[in-house]
Amino acid sequence: MAWVFLLVASMLEPAWATAIKQSDGLTKPWPSVLGLSGASISVLFLTFAMKDLPAGTAYAVFVGLGAVGxxxxxxxxxxxxxxxxxxxxxxxxxxxxxxxxxxxxxxxTTPSLAP
Known part of the structure; x- marks a missing residue:
C-alpha cells in the first residue's frame, strides 16, 4: 500500500506545481489555494508512504516522478x-x-533508539 500512497503523492505534484505557477507569486487567490492545498495533500500521502518505505527511496521516487510529471x-x-x-x-x-x-x-530502515 505504501507504493500506492507514493504514486498518489507523486501524481498530485504536477497539479499543485502547475497551480502555483498560475498563481503569479501567490497573488491570484484560487490558483494559490489549489496549489497550497494540493501540496499539503501530496506531502500527507508521502508521509503515509514513508511509514513503510525507506525515507531516501520514498523521497527520491516522489521527487523524480513529480519532476517528470x-x-x-x-x-x-x-x-x-x-x-x-x-x-x-x-x-x-x-x-x-x-x-x-x-x-x-x-x-x-528507521533506526531504533533502544540498545
Missing part, C-alpha cells in the same frame, strides 16, 4: 518546450525511479 504538465498546459535533451534526462530519472522500486526490500 511537472515537465509533462508544463508542456501540455503551459506551452513549455520538450527538447530531446530534456526527454533523455527525464528518461534517466524514470530509470532511476524504476530501479529504486525493484531494489526496495519493503522493510523500513
Amino acid at each position: 511537472v515537465v509533462a504538465a508544463g508542456a501540455v498546459w503551459l506551452g513549455e518546450s520538450l527538447t530531446l535533451p530534456r526527454l533523455v534526462f527525464l528518461s534517466l530519472i524514470l530509470i532511476g525511479v524504476i530501479g529504486l522500486h525493484f531494489v526496495d526490500d519493503g522493510s523500513s
Whole structure:
C-alpha cells in the first residue's frame, strides 16, 4: 500500500506545481489555494508512504516522478518546450525511479533508539 500512497503523492505534484505557477507569486487567490492545498495533500500521502518505505527511496521516487510529471504538465498546459535533451534526462530519472522500486526490500530502515 505504501507504493500506492507514493504514486498518489507523486501524481498530485504536477497539479499543485502547475497551480502555483498560475498563481503569479501567490497573488491570484484560487490558483494559490489549489496549489497550497494540493501540496499539503501530496506531502500527507508521502508521509503515509514513508511509514513503510525507506525515507531516501520514498523521497527520491516522489521527487523524480513529480519532476517528470511537472515537465509533462508544463508542456501540455503551459506551452513549455520538450527538447530531446530534456526527454533523455527525464528518461534517466524514470530509470532511476524504476530501479529504486525493484531494489526496495519493503522493510523500513528507521533506526531504533533502544540498545
